[in-house]
Amino acid sequence: MFIPTIPTPEEVLDKSFSRAKKAANKVRSSKIPRHQKSKKTEEARIKTACQVTEETFNSILEKIPKISTLNMFYQDYIDVVVGVDQFKKSLGALKWAVDLISKFENQYVFKIRRSSSEDASKVRKEAFGRLASVVYRIEDELNFLDFAKQKLRNMPTIDFKATTAVIAGFPNVGKSTLLRQLTTAEPKVADYPFTTTGIQIGHLEHKWTHFQFIDTPGLLDRPVQDMNEIELNAMVALEHLADIVFYIFDASETSGYPLESQLNLYNEIKHVFKTPIQCIFNKMDLVENIEYVNGYINQLESPLMLSASEGIGVTEIIAKMEEFDNEKKKRS
Numbered sequence: 001m002f003i004p005t006i007p008t009p010e011e012v013l014d015k016s017f018s019r020a021k022k023a024a025n026k027v028r029s030s031k032i033p034r035h036q037k038s039k040k041t042e043e044a045r046i047k048t049a050c051q052v053t054e055e056t057f058n059s060i061l062e063k064i065p066k067i068s069t070l071n072m073f074y075q076d077y078i079d080v081v082v083g084v085d086q087f088k089k090s091l092g093a094l095k096w097a098v099d100l101i102s103k104f105e106n107q108y109v110f111k112i113r114r115s116s117s118e119d120a121s122k123v124r125k126e127a128f129g130r131l132a133s134v135v136y137r138i139e140d141e142l143n144f145l146d147f148a149k150q151k152l153r154n155m156p157t158i159d160f161k162a163t164t165a166v167i168a169g170f171p172n173v174g175k176s177t178l179l180r181q182l183t184t185a186e187p188k189v190a191d192y193p194f195t196t197t198g199i200q201i202g203h204l205e206h207k208w209t210h211f212q213f214i215d216t217p218g219l220l221d222r223p224v225q226d227m228n229e230i231e232l233n234a235m236v237a238l239e240h241l242a243d244i245v246f247y248i249f250d251a252s253e254t255s256g257y258p259l260e261s262q263l264n265l266y267n268e269i270k271h272v273f274k275t276p277i278q279c280i281f282n283k284m285d286l287v288e289n290i291e292y293v294n295g296y297i298n299q300l301e302s303p304l305m306l307s308a309s310e311g312i313g314v315t316e317i318i319a320k321m322e323e324f325d326n327e328k329k330k331r332s
């Protein structure tokens with residue numbers, strides 16, 4: 001998500017006061033009568049300082065997209081990573097500051113007009129003090145927005161119109177190998193909460209249809225009961241973008257996970273995700289005891305066979321995706 005550069009209170013005030021100074025110099029060198037100059041100069045300083053601060057905050061508010069208009073996936077993502085409430089509260093604080101500053105800008109301009117020339121600079125100092133105190137009042141919120149900017153910098157770019165498959169299964173079963181086989185360009189890595197390696201997103205243009213494949217290392221690869229609430233939320237967020245889940249079994253068990261545990265994880269994921277799940281038995285080239293594997297294959301509904309590293313069975317997966325996409329289009 002795009003968040004513009006968030007300045008510190010010092011930076012906001014430095015910019016506002018230096019612009020105010022320039023505005024004052026302009027008035028000073030203008031041709032207005034001498035006796036009016038000090039009041040006009042201070043008025044320009046107050047107006048400019050307040051307006052520059054307002055503009056700084058307004059431009060941040062305009063550039064940040066409204067959270068409630070974002071896709072649910074992004075809303076959940078932001079919630080897991082930085083907290084949506086805190087995010088909204090911080091934007092609310094910026095808005096509060098803008099409203100307050102514009103209010104007292106008018107009050108001080110009015111005050112200066114009624115004051116004597118000698119008092120003008122005192123009034124201006126008071127206005128600047130007030131401005132600085134409002135800007136420092138929202139220091140925590142500015143810090144938070146800057147933190148959010150850093151945290152959300154490498155948020156995944158998702159094509160919500162594409163038919164999307166999320167790839168699940170224990171580590172080393174061949175998920176990323178499959179992702180590479182399925183997609184044309186090198187998959188893009190994006191941050192995903194509580195996955196150290198991030199998620200990988202790959203694309204495939206197939207017969208004028210856009211397919212998207214997402215590999216989530218560290219998330220859909222271990223028993224659900226081992227997850228904390230935040231990880232569960234992160235997993236549920238994935239549900240908003242998955243049209244189908246490809247659950248990968250390592251039929252050879254060379255990854256170290258017995259088929260029994262792989263089946264248990266499959267059942268858990270099936271329980272959590274409301275989307276259809278397609279089972280895929282990978283590393284078929286390494287299988288020695290096919291009867292043993294068949295015992296699992298036969299328990300599942302039309303699983304597909306694959307040797308991802310050899311590229312065998314990949315076209316069948318794409319065909320399945322196509323079939324699924326056609327059904328989806330018919331339904332909608």
Ligand code: GDP
Pocket residue numbers: 169170171172173174175176177178282283284285286306307308309310
């Ligand atoms: P991930 O952790 O699930 O993403 O698994 P990887 O894609 O990194 O694969 C783990 C290891 O299994 C790698 O060394 C792959 O080369 C290997 N591998 C993946 N698929 C196959 C396969 O179909 N056959 C064989 N023999 N090795 C495979």
